[in-house]
Amino acid sequence: MWFLPDGAGITNWPKGPTELDALVFGHVFTILTTPLPNNQFAGIVRGYDNLIELCKRVEKDYFEKVLEH
Known part of the structure; x- marks a missing residue:
């Protein structure tokens, strides 16, 4: 899970973002960008x-590429 700090004690990290990462991103991004x-x-x-x-990280990896086209 990308939102956890590296020393969170989890030994089997997923290879990519999880559904929980997407959920956290959606909420946090909205909180940070909504005036x-x-x-x-x-x-x-x-x-x-x-x-x-x-x-x-999510914005860079998944959204900036869309804007480059």
């Missing part, structure tokens, strides 16, 4: 580097 009158929740989420890295 709201009070972005306090987005500020809290930004404090979790593993969630930010998940969003960057």
Whole structure:
């Protein structure tokens, strides 16, 4: 699972993103990119580097390629 830190104690990591990674990405990406009158929740989420890295990785690996065409 991509959203867990490397030292999470899981020995058999999946080879790619899981359904849970996709779910977490969808929610976190929406929280970070939706303009709201009070972005306090987005500020809290930004404090979790593993969630930010998940969003960057999924966006880079799966969405930037679509924009290049």
